Amino acid sequence: MAAPIVIVGAGQAAASLVARHVALESSQPLLLLGEESHPPYQRPPLSKKYLLGQLERERLFIRPRDWYADNGIEIRYDTRVDEIRPDAGEVVTAAGESIAYDKLVLCTGAHARALPGSLGGDLDGVHRVRTIDDIDRITPEFRAGRKLLIVGGGYIGLEAAASARTLGLEVCVIEMTERIMQRVAAAETSDYFRQLHSSHGVDLREATALKKLHAANGRVSAAEFDSGERIDVDLVLVGIGAAPNVDLAAAAGLDCDNGIAVDAQCRTSDANIYAAGDCASFVRNGARVRLESVQNAADQGDLVARVLAGEDATYDALPWFWSDQYDCRLQIVGLNQGFDRTVRRATDERCVSIWYYADARLLAIDAMNDPKAYAFGRIIIEAGKHPPAEQIADPATDLKAIAKS
Protein backbone atom coordinates (compact mmCIF):
# COMPACT_ATOMS: atom_id res chain seq x y z
CA MET A 1 0.00 0.00 0.00
CA ALA A 2 1.20 3.50 -0.81
CA ALA A 3 2.53 5.53 2.10
CA PRO A 4 0.01 8.05 3.44
CA ILE A 5 0.07 11.79 3.72
CA VAL A 6 1.24 12.23 7.30
CA ILE A 7 0.26 15.33 9.28
CA VAL A 8 2.25 16.12 12.40
CA GLY A 9 0.19 18.18 14.81
CA ALA A 10 -3.59 18.15 15.28
CA GLY A 11 -4.65 21.78 15.54
CA GLN A 12 -6.70 24.11 13.35
CA ALA A 13 -4.44 23.82 10.29
CA ALA A 14 -4.57 20.03 10.40
CA ALA A 15 -8.36 20.06 10.85
CA SER A 16 -8.90 22.28 7.83
CA LEU A 17 -6.49 20.23 5.75
CA VAL A 18 -8.33 17.03 6.62
CA ALA A 19 -11.75 18.58 5.99
CA ARG A 20 -10.70 19.75 2.54
CA HIS A 21 -9.03 16.40 1.81
CA VAL A 22 -12.32 14.66 2.59
CA ALA A 23 -14.36 17.22 0.62
CA LEU A 24 -12.12 16.70 -2.42
CA GLU A 25 -12.74 12.95 -2.11
CA SER A 26 -9.04 12.37 -2.39
CA SER A 27 -8.19 8.67 -2.47
CA GLN A 28 -4.80 9.05 -0.80
CA PRO A 29 -4.69 7.71 2.76
CA LEU A 30 -4.10 10.31 5.44
CA LEU A 31 -2.68 9.83 8.91
CA LEU A 32 -2.97 12.52 11.57
CA LEU A 33 -0.57 12.41 14.52
CA GLY A 34 -1.49 14.52 17.54
CA GLU A 35 0.30 14.96 20.84
CA GLU A 36 -2.86 15.60 22.79
CA SER A 37 -5.71 13.24 23.69
CA HIS A 38 -8.28 15.39 21.89
CA PRO A 39 -9.26 15.65 18.24
CA PRO A 40 -8.45 19.03 16.66
CA TYR A 41 -10.22 21.76 18.57
CA GLN A 42 -10.85 25.50 18.47
CA ARG A 43 -8.40 27.43 20.61
CA PRO A 44 -10.06 30.89 20.60
CA PRO A 45 -12.83 29.93 23.07
CA LEU A 46 -10.30 28.56 25.56
CA SER A 47 -9.60 31.96 27.13
CA LYS A 48 -13.22 33.03 26.77
CA LYS A 49 -16.36 30.86 26.69
CA TYR A 50 -14.64 27.64 27.70
CA LEU A 51 -12.87 29.30 30.61
CA LEU A 52 -16.18 30.87 31.63
CA GLY A 53 -17.84 27.46 31.57
CA GLN A 54 -20.23 28.52 28.81
CA LEU A 55 -19.14 25.94 26.24
CA GLU A 56 -18.80 22.22 26.83
CA ARG A 57 -15.65 20.50 25.69
CA GLU A 58 -17.22 18.52 22.82
CA ARG A 59 -18.28 21.77 21.16
CA LEU A 60 -14.67 22.88 21.00
CA PHE A 61 -13.94 20.00 18.65
CA ILE A 62 -13.77 21.23 15.05
CA ARG A 63 -15.24 17.91 13.92
CA PRO A 64 -16.79 15.36 16.29
CA ARG A 65 -14.38 12.71 17.57
CA ASP A 66 -16.03 9.96 15.49
CA TRP A 67 -15.95 12.02 12.31
CA TYR A 68 -12.36 11.09 11.45
CA ALA A 69 -12.83 7.32 11.36
CA ASP A 70 -16.24 7.78 9.70
CA ASN A 71 -14.47 9.62 6.89
CA GLY A 72 -11.55 7.23 6.47
CA ILE A 73 -9.02 9.37 8.31
CA GLU A 74 -6.68 7.68 10.75
CA ILE A 75 -5.98 9.82 13.78
CA ARG A 76 -3.54 8.85 16.51
CA TYR A 77 -3.68 10.61 19.85
CA ASP A 78 -0.90 11.05 22.42
CA THR A 79 1.64 10.60 19.65
CA ARG A 80 4.67 12.80 19.61
CA VAL A 81 7.02 12.87 16.65
CA ASP A 82 10.66 13.18 17.65
CA GLU A 83 12.42 13.07 14.31
CA ILE A 84 11.95 13.52 10.59
CA ARG A 85 14.16 11.52 8.25
CA PRO A 86 13.66 13.28 4.91
CA ASP A 87 16.01 10.97 2.98
CA ALA A 88 14.16 7.88 4.14
CA GLY A 89 10.74 9.58 3.87
CA GLU A 90 9.74 8.70 7.39
CA VAL A 91 9.08 10.16 10.80
CA VAL A 92 9.98 8.56 14.12
CA THR A 93 7.66 8.80 17.10
CA ALA A 94 8.66 9.21 20.73
CA ALA A 95 7.73 5.54 21.16
CA GLY A 96 10.37 4.67 18.56
CA GLU A 97 8.02 3.74 15.74
CA SER A 98 9.03 4.66 12.18
CA ILE A 99 6.17 5.83 9.98
CA ALA A 100 6.69 6.24 6.24
CA TYR A 101 5.12 9.20 4.48
CA ASP A 102 4.44 10.04 0.87
CA LYS A 103 4.06 13.73 1.73
CA LEU A 104 4.58 15.20 5.17
CA VAL A 105 2.74 18.23 6.53
CA LEU A 106 4.01 19.99 9.64
CA CYS A 107 1.16 21.58 11.58
CA THR A 108 3.18 21.78 14.76
CA GLY A 109 1.77 25.13 15.85
CA ALA A 110 3.33 27.32 18.49
CA HIS A 111 3.92 27.00 22.19
CA ALA A 112 3.20 29.52 24.91
CA ARG A 113 6.43 31.14 26.07
CA ALA A 114 7.18 30.08 29.61
CA LEU A 115 8.15 32.32 32.47
CA PRO A 116 11.70 31.27 33.42
CA GLY A 117 12.04 29.12 36.51
CA SER A 118 14.43 31.71 37.93
CA LEU A 119 11.49 34.15 38.10
CA GLY A 120 9.21 31.59 39.70
CA GLY A 121 7.67 30.21 36.51
CA ASP A 122 7.70 26.65 37.86
CA LEU A 123 5.75 27.38 41.04
CA ASP A 124 2.37 25.81 41.72
CA GLY A 125 -0.39 28.23 40.85
CA VAL A 126 1.40 29.56 37.75
CA HIS A 127 -0.47 28.71 34.56
CA ARG A 128 -0.35 29.20 30.82
CA VAL A 129 -3.23 29.38 28.37
CA ARG A 130 -2.74 27.26 25.28
CA THR A 131 -4.48 23.89 25.51
CA ILE A 132 -7.70 22.36 26.80
CA ASP A 133 -5.67 20.70 29.55
CA ASP A 134 -4.21 24.08 30.57
CA ILE A 135 -7.73 25.49 31.00
CA ASP A 136 -8.94 22.40 32.84
CA ARG A 137 -6.15 23.06 35.36
CA ILE A 138 -7.10 26.75 35.67
CA THR A 139 -10.89 26.37 35.97
CA PRO A 140 -10.95 25.01 39.54
CA GLU A 141 -8.63 27.87 40.56
CA PHE A 142 -10.83 30.60 39.06
CA ARG A 143 -12.99 31.51 42.03
CA ALA A 144 -14.53 34.84 42.91
CA GLY A 145 -12.45 37.00 45.21
CA ARG A 146 -9.12 35.37 44.46
CA LYS A 147 -6.21 37.56 43.42
CA LEU A 148 -4.99 36.88 39.90
CA LEU A 149 -1.86 38.31 38.33
CA ILE A 150 -1.66 38.17 34.56
CA VAL A 151 1.81 38.60 33.10
CA GLY A 152 1.53 40.05 29.60
CA GLY A 153 -0.97 42.48 28.09
CA GLY A 154 -1.53 40.81 24.73
CA TYR A 155 -4.67 39.08 23.46
CA ILE A 156 -4.39 36.03 25.70
CA GLY A 157 -3.72 38.05 28.82
CA LEU A 158 -6.49 40.56 28.16
CA GLU A 159 -9.08 37.94 27.21
CA ALA A 160 -8.23 35.98 30.34
CA ALA A 161 -8.47 39.19 32.38
CA ALA A 162 -11.97 39.79 31.02
CA SER A 163 -13.03 36.22 31.82
CA ALA A 164 -11.55 36.47 35.31
CA ARG A 165 -13.31 39.77 36.07
CA THR A 166 -16.56 38.29 34.77
CA LEU A 167 -16.11 35.47 37.30
CA GLY A 168 -15.38 37.95 40.09
CA LEU A 169 -11.63 37.57 40.57
CA GLU A 170 -9.44 40.52 41.46
CA VAL A 171 -7.19 41.03 38.46
CA CYS A 172 -3.87 42.78 37.98
CA VAL A 173 -2.31 42.80 34.49
CA ILE A 174 1.30 43.81 34.01
CA GLU A 175 2.79 44.62 30.64
CA MET A 176 6.52 45.04 30.24
CA THR A 177 6.38 47.40 27.25
CA GLU A 178 4.96 50.89 27.42
CA ARG A 179 1.45 49.84 26.43
CA ILE A 180 -0.80 46.80 26.18
CA MET A 181 -1.17 45.22 22.70
CA GLN A 182 1.96 47.03 21.58
CA ARG A 183 3.10 44.23 19.29
CA VAL A 184 -0.19 43.96 17.43
CA ALA A 185 -1.94 47.31 17.38
CA ALA A 186 -1.64 51.09 17.20
CA ALA A 187 -1.72 53.23 20.33
CA GLU A 188 -5.37 54.22 19.72
CA THR A 189 -6.45 50.57 19.94
CA SER A 190 -4.40 50.11 23.11
CA ASP A 191 -6.11 53.22 24.51
CA TYR A 192 -9.53 51.74 23.84
CA PHE A 193 -8.74 48.47 25.61
CA ARG A 194 -6.96 50.19 28.50
CA GLN A 195 -10.13 52.17 29.12
CA LEU A 196 -12.30 49.05 28.73
CA HIS A 197 -10.33 47.02 31.28
CA SER A 198 -9.96 49.89 33.72
CA SER A 199 -13.72 50.45 33.62
CA HIS A 200 -14.17 46.77 34.55
CA GLY A 201 -11.91 47.13 37.55
CA VAL A 202 -8.69 45.61 36.22
CA ASP A 203 -5.54 46.97 37.84
CA LEU A 204 -3.57 47.56 34.65
CA ARG A 205 0.13 48.39 34.86
CA GLU A 206 2.05 49.17 31.72
CA ALA A 207 5.83 49.59 31.50
CA THR A 208 5.98 47.23 34.44
CA ALA A 209 8.15 44.12 34.46
CA LEU A 210 8.00 41.15 36.76
CA LYS A 211 11.08 40.84 38.92
CA LYS A 212 10.16 37.64 40.68
CA LEU A 213 7.31 35.51 41.95
CA HIS A 214 7.53 34.52 45.59
CA ALA A 215 6.16 31.35 47.17
CA ALA A 216 4.68 30.25 50.44
CA ASN A 217 4.40 26.52 51.14
CA GLY A 218 5.54 25.74 47.61
CA ARG A 219 2.83 27.80 45.97
CA VAL A 220 2.93 31.27 44.44
CA SER A 221 1.89 33.86 47.00
CA ALA A 222 3.30 37.22 45.92
CA ALA A 223 4.71 39.04 42.93
CA GLU A 224 7.49 41.58 42.96
CA PHE A 225 7.76 44.14 40.17
CA ASP A 226 10.85 45.89 38.86
CA SER A 227 9.67 49.01 40.66
CA GLY A 228 10.21 47.12 43.90
CA GLU A 229 6.49 47.00 44.63
CA ARG A 230 5.18 43.69 45.89
CA ILE A 231 1.57 42.46 45.69
CA ASP A 232 -0.14 39.37 47.10
CA VAL A 233 -1.39 36.89 44.51
CA ASP A 234 -3.30 33.62 44.67
CA LEU A 235 -2.54 32.55 41.13
CA VAL A 236 -0.73 33.71 38.00
CA LEU A 237 -1.44 33.38 34.28
CA VAL A 238 1.47 33.86 31.91
CA GLY A 239 0.59 35.32 28.52
CA ILE A 240 3.90 36.51 27.15
CA GLY A 241 3.50 35.37 23.58
CA ALA A 242 4.06 32.22 21.65
CA ALA A 243 6.99 30.81 19.73
CA PRO A 244 6.69 28.56 16.66
CA ASN A 245 7.45 24.87 17.09
CA VAL A 246 10.32 24.51 14.63
CA ASP A 247 12.69 22.11 16.40
CA LEU A 248 11.61 19.07 14.37
CA ALA A 249 11.96 20.96 11.11
CA ALA A 250 15.26 22.58 12.02
CA ALA A 251 16.78 19.27 13.12
CA ALA A 252 15.77 17.80 9.75
CA GLY A 253 17.63 20.58 7.97
CA LEU A 254 14.57 22.48 6.72
CA ASP A 255 15.00 26.22 6.27
CA CYS A 256 13.60 28.16 9.22
CA ASP A 257 13.23 31.91 9.52
CA ASN A 258 10.86 33.02 12.28
CA GLY A 259 9.02 29.75 11.70
CA ILE A 260 9.34 27.01 9.13
CA ALA A 261 9.98 28.87 5.89
CA VAL A 262 7.44 28.00 3.19
CA ASP A 263 6.70 29.18 -0.35
CA ALA A 264 3.36 30.39 -1.70
CA GLN A 265 2.13 26.79 -1.77
CA CYS A 266 3.19 26.13 1.82
CA ARG A 267 6.07 23.94 0.66
CA THR A 268 9.20 23.91 2.80
CA SER A 269 12.76 23.71 1.48
CA ASP A 270 12.12 19.95 1.07
CA ALA A 271 9.68 19.38 -1.82
CA ASN A 272 7.94 16.52 0.01
CA ILE A 273 7.36 18.45 3.21
CA TYR A 274 4.80 21.21 3.77
CA ALA A 275 4.06 23.40 6.75
CA ALA A 276 0.90 25.31 7.69
CA GLY A 277 -0.45 27.49 10.47
CA ASP A 278 1.27 29.09 13.46
CA CYS A 279 4.54 27.24 12.79
CA ALA A 280 4.98 28.46 9.21
CA SER A 281 6.42 31.72 7.90
CA PHE A 282 5.65 32.95 4.41
CA VAL A 283 6.39 35.97 2.26
CA ARG A 284 3.77 38.72 2.07
CA ASN A 285 4.46 42.08 0.45
CA GLY A 286 8.13 41.29 0.24
CA ALA A 287 8.54 40.51 3.94
CA ARG A 288 8.53 37.17 5.72
CA VAL A 289 5.63 36.98 8.15
CA ARG A 290 4.22 34.42 10.53
CA LEU A 291 0.65 34.71 11.77
CA GLU A 292 -0.96 33.17 14.82
CA SER A 293 -4.60 33.10 13.85
CA VAL A 294 -7.46 30.77 13.02
CA GLN A 295 -7.82 32.36 9.59
CA ASN A 296 -4.20 31.72 8.67
CA ALA A 297 -4.14 28.17 10.01
CA ALA A 298 -7.45 27.28 8.38
CA ASP A 299 -6.66 28.81 5.01
CA GLN A 300 -3.14 27.37 4.84
CA GLY A 301 -4.34 23.91 5.87
CA ASP A 302 -7.05 24.12 3.22
CA LEU A 303 -4.47 25.21 0.63
CA VAL A 304 -2.13 22.30 1.38
CA ALA A 305 -4.97 19.83 0.84
CA ARG A 306 -5.68 21.41 -2.55
CA VAL A 307 -2.01 21.44 -3.56
CA LEU A 308 -1.61 17.80 -2.53
CA ALA A 309 -4.65 16.98 -4.64
CA GLY A 310 -2.94 18.55 -7.64
CA GLU A 311 -4.51 22.01 -7.70
CA ASP A 312 -2.28 24.89 -8.75
CA ALA A 313 -3.35 27.07 -5.81
CA THR A 314 -1.32 29.69 -3.97
CA TYR A 315 -1.81 31.37 -0.61
CA ASP A 316 -2.96 34.96 -0.85
CA ALA A 317 -5.82 35.04 1.67
CA LEU A 318 -6.62 38.33 3.38
CA PRO A 319 -5.84 38.02 7.11
CA TRP A 320 -8.63 38.55 9.63
CA PHE A 321 -8.83 38.10 13.36
CA TRP A 322 -11.11 38.64 16.31
CA SER A 323 -11.01 38.96 20.08
CA ASP A 324 -13.86 39.12 22.61
CA GLN A 325 -13.36 40.93 25.90
CA TYR A 326 -16.38 41.51 28.16
CA ASP A 327 -19.13 42.64 25.78
CA CYS A 328 -16.62 44.16 23.38
CA ARG A 329 -15.97 42.50 20.06
CA LEU A 330 -12.71 43.40 18.34
CA GLN A 331 -12.54 42.43 14.67
CA ILE A 332 -9.46 42.98 12.56
CA VAL A 333 -8.98 42.72 8.83
CA GLY A 334 -5.73 43.13 6.92
CA LEU A 335 -2.14 43.33 8.10
CA ASN A 336 -1.04 46.61 9.64
CA GLN A 337 2.70 46.02 9.23
CA GLY A 338 4.39 49.03 7.66
CA PHE A 339 1.66 51.54 8.56
CA ASP A 340 2.72 55.15 8.94
CA ARG A 341 -0.54 56.71 10.06
CA THR A 342 -3.86 55.78 11.60
CA VAL A 343 -7.29 57.31 11.45
CA ARG A 344 -9.84 56.94 14.22
CA ARG A 345 -13.47 56.64 13.25
CA ALA A 346 -16.01 56.78 16.06
CA THR A 347 -19.72 56.49 15.51
CA ASP A 348 -20.22 56.59 19.27
CA GLU A 349 -18.13 56.03 22.39
CA ARG A 350 -18.27 52.25 22.12
CA CYS A 351 -18.17 51.86 18.33
CA VAL A 352 -14.68 52.82 17.30
CA SER A 353 -12.51 51.70 14.42
CA ILE A 354 -8.86 52.38 13.71
CA TRP A 355 -7.83 52.45 10.05
CA TYR A 356 -4.17 51.83 9.21
CA TYR A 357 -2.59 53.54 6.22
CA ALA A 358 0.81 53.54 4.54
CA ASP A 359 0.76 56.79 2.59
CA ALA A 360 -2.62 56.70 0.89
CA ARG A 361 -2.88 52.90 0.92
CA LEU A 362 -5.36 51.34 3.35
CA LEU A 363 -3.72 48.31 5.01
CA ALA A 364 -5.86 47.15 7.89
CA ILE A 365 -8.71 47.96 10.26
CA ASP A 366 -9.27 47.32 13.97
CA ALA A 367 -13.02 47.52 14.61
CA MET A 368 -14.32 47.66 18.16
CA ASN A 369 -18.04 46.94 18.48
CA ASP A 370 -18.36 48.08 14.91
CA PRO A 371 -19.18 45.14 12.63
CA LYS A 372 -20.00 47.57 9.83
CA ALA A 373 -16.46 48.97 9.83
CA TYR A 374 -15.15 45.40 9.81
CA ALA A 375 -17.47 43.97 7.17
CA PHE A 376 -17.48 46.91 4.78
CA GLY A 377 -13.81 47.56 5.48
CA ARG A 378 -13.04 44.01 4.51
CA ILE A 379 -14.93 44.41 1.24
CA ILE A 380 -13.09 47.69 0.62
CA ILE A 381 -9.65 46.14 1.25
CA GLU A 382 -10.45 43.02 -0.78
CA ALA A 383 -11.47 45.24 -3.70
CA GLY A 384 -8.16 47.10 -3.48
CA LYS A 385 -9.87 50.41 -2.74
CA HIS A 386 -8.10 53.12 -0.78
CA PRO A 387 -10.63 55.65 0.47
CA PRO A 388 -9.05 58.90 1.70
CA ALA A 389 -8.38 58.90 5.42
CA GLU A 390 -10.32 62.15 5.93
CA GLN A 391 -13.39 60.56 4.40
CA ILE A 392 -13.12 57.54 6.73
CA ALA A 393 -12.68 59.71 9.80
CA ASP A 394 -16.04 61.38 9.16
CA PRO A 395 -18.67 59.26 10.97
CA ALA A 396 -21.27 60.48 8.47
CA THR A 397 -19.46 58.69 5.64
CA ASP A 398 -21.45 55.69 4.43
CA LEU A 399 -19.00 52.78 4.40
CA LYS A 400 -21.46 50.56 2.62
CA ALA A 401 -21.63 53.00 -0.26
CA ILE A 402 -17.83 52.90 -0.62
CA ALA A 403 -17.75 49.11 -0.31
CA LYS A 404 -20.50 48.48 -2.83
CA SER A 405 -19.59 51.22 -5.32
Add this chain to the structure above:
Amino acid sequence: MAKVTWKLADGSEISAEVKDGLNLMEAATANNVPHIEGECGGCLSCATCHVFVDTEWYDRTGEVDEIEDTMLEMTDVEREDNSRLSCQIVASPELDGLILYVPEPE
Protein backbone atom coordinates in the same frame (compact mmCIF):
# COMPACT_ATOMS: atom_id res chain seq x y z
CA MET B 1 -33.90 16.67 17.81
CA ALA B 2 -34.58 18.22 14.45
CA LYS B 3 -34.26 16.64 11.06
CA VAL B 4 -32.51 19.17 8.85
CA THR B 5 -32.03 18.89 5.09
CA TRP B 6 -29.40 20.80 3.14
CA LYS B 7 -30.18 21.07 -0.57
CA LEU B 8 -27.20 21.59 -2.84
CA ALA B 9 -26.94 23.42 -6.15
CA ASP B 10 -26.42 20.14 -8.04
CA GLY B 11 -29.81 18.86 -6.85
CA SER B 12 -28.42 16.45 -4.26
CA GLU B 13 -29.26 16.73 -0.58
CA ILE B 14 -27.87 15.82 2.81
CA SER B 15 -30.09 15.16 5.82
CA ALA B 16 -29.19 14.76 9.46
CA GLU B 17 -30.83 14.52 12.86
CA VAL B 18 -29.44 17.45 14.81
CA LYS B 19 -29.30 17.48 18.60
CA ASP B 20 -31.14 20.34 20.30
CA GLY B 21 -28.87 23.25 21.17
CA LEU B 22 -26.34 22.66 18.40
CA ASN B 23 -26.20 25.36 15.78
CA LEU B 24 -26.62 24.46 12.15
CA MET B 25 -23.07 25.44 11.16
CA GLU B 26 -21.78 22.81 13.58
CA ALA B 27 -24.31 20.33 12.23
CA ALA B 28 -23.36 21.09 8.63
CA THR B 29 -19.61 20.66 9.12
CA ALA B 30 -20.09 17.44 11.08
CA ASN B 31 -22.14 16.11 8.16
CA ASN B 32 -19.76 17.27 5.40
CA VAL B 33 -22.14 19.76 3.84
CA PRO B 34 -20.03 21.47 1.16
CA HIS B 35 -19.31 25.21 1.23
CA ILE B 36 -20.16 25.56 4.92
CA GLU B 37 -16.83 26.31 6.59
CA GLY B 38 -17.59 28.01 9.90
CA GLU B 39 -14.02 29.21 10.36
CA CYS B 40 -14.75 31.55 13.24
CA GLY B 41 -16.53 28.86 15.21
CA GLY B 42 -19.82 30.70 15.12
CA CYS B 43 -18.85 34.07 16.57
CA LEU B 44 -20.04 36.16 13.61
CA SER B 45 -16.68 37.09 12.15
CA CYS B 46 -16.33 35.09 8.95
CA ALA B 47 -19.65 34.71 7.09
CA THR B 48 -18.60 31.27 5.78
CA CYS B 49 -21.73 29.43 6.89
CA HIS B 50 -24.21 31.30 4.69
CA VAL B 51 -27.44 29.47 3.77
CA PHE B 52 -30.75 30.33 2.16
CA VAL B 53 -33.63 29.22 4.35
CA ASP B 54 -36.64 27.69 2.66
CA THR B 55 -39.14 30.56 2.70
CA GLU B 56 -41.75 28.37 4.42
CA TRP B 57 -39.33 28.03 7.33
CA TYR B 58 -37.64 31.38 7.39
CA ASP B 59 -39.70 33.02 10.12
CA ARG B 60 -39.23 30.07 12.44
CA THR B 61 -35.41 30.29 12.38
CA GLY B 62 -35.39 33.38 14.60
CA GLU B 63 -34.50 37.03 14.33
CA VAL B 64 -31.50 38.34 12.38
CA ASP B 65 -29.70 40.72 14.71
CA GLU B 66 -27.70 43.72 13.58
CA ILE B 67 -24.32 41.97 13.63
CA GLU B 68 -25.54 39.02 11.57
CA ASP B 69 -27.28 41.41 9.20
CA THR B 70 -23.99 43.25 8.68
CA MET B 71 -21.93 40.07 8.28
CA LEU B 72 -24.35 38.89 5.60
CA GLU B 73 -22.98 41.74 3.48
CA MET B 74 -19.68 39.91 3.03
CA THR B 75 -20.85 36.46 1.98
CA ASP B 76 -19.27 34.85 -1.09
CA VAL B 77 -22.64 34.49 -2.77
CA GLU B 78 -24.78 37.64 -2.65
CA ARG B 79 -27.38 37.64 0.12
CA GLU B 80 -31.10 37.30 -0.50
CA ASP B 81 -34.13 38.04 1.66
CA ASN B 82 -33.98 34.49 3.08
CA SER B 83 -30.26 34.51 3.87
CA ARG B 84 -28.99 33.46 7.29
CA LEU B 85 -25.66 32.60 8.83
CA SER B 86 -26.33 29.06 9.91
CA CYS B 87 -24.22 29.41 13.09
CA GLN B 88 -27.04 31.63 14.36
CA ILE B 89 -29.77 29.03 13.87
CA VAL B 90 -30.03 26.69 16.84
CA ALA B 91 -31.62 23.27 16.50
CA SER B 92 -34.85 22.70 18.40
CA PRO B 93 -37.92 20.49 17.99
CA GLU B 94 -39.72 23.42 16.27
CA LEU B 95 -37.22 23.16 13.41
CA ASP B 96 -37.88 19.47 12.73
CA GLY B 97 -38.11 19.21 8.94
CA LEU B 98 -36.16 22.40 8.21
CA ILE B 99 -34.88 22.84 4.67
CA LEU B 100 -31.78 24.92 3.88
CA TYR B 101 -30.33 25.71 0.47
CA VAL B 102 -26.55 25.86 0.25
CA PRO B 103 -25.15 28.64 -1.97
CA GLU B 104 -22.58 27.49 -4.49
CA PRO B 105 -19.72 29.96 -4.96
CA GLU B 106 -18.54 30.45 -8.55
